[in-house]
Amino acid sequence: DAGVTQSPTHLIKTRGQQVTLRCSPKSGHDTVSWYQQALGQGPQFIFQYYEEEERQRGNFPDRFSGHQFPNYSSELNVNALLLGDSALYLCASRFPESGEDTQYFGPGTRLTVL
């Protein structure tokens, strides 16, 4: 049973560029959340996707956007990159209808903005 997978593992971009990160949820999971984890900090909720729509959003600017595909995989897009966007980006999935309250996290994508 495959867990949550993310790609790429590492990414280096320069200020002003745009980036796309990808996530495949755990098998059977239909809800995907994205988190930003700055160095030495806990993860901060960016947004959540369910049935291809953004269901909830944290305190992040519109430069952060996402998408969920019919197969439940998801993308996180960040436009006009800033140095402060350098972080580990984590994807998490769950299957609410199962009644299970646990999120399963992927290994993350390390984004460095120069």
Next chain:
Amino acid sequence: GNSVTQMEGPVTLSEEAFLTINCTYTATGYPSLFWYVQYPGEGLQLLLKATKADDKGSNKGFEATYRKETTSFHLEKGSVQVSDSAVYFCALSVYNFNKFYFGSGTKLNVKP
């Protein structure tokens, strides 16, 4: 609002020592509480959870009890091992577990 406060690290212990990592929370509604662990270079793994007051979560020798009266969920282990060295995150979730709030993490170093 919703937030989690953890004791600052790093925490350095010798092998077989007793571990306590403090976690307190504020929440709207009735939260579920979690401890996640992050090993170097990896994502977060669920360590244990508790979904209502007085519940005790346990896993791999770690325990935490949901204390509503003190709004706390302290992590304990009776005898730590070198392999327990990692960063530990306390987290809460309210309203159908759609959004998790994490503490800033506590780094644990266990020396042989």
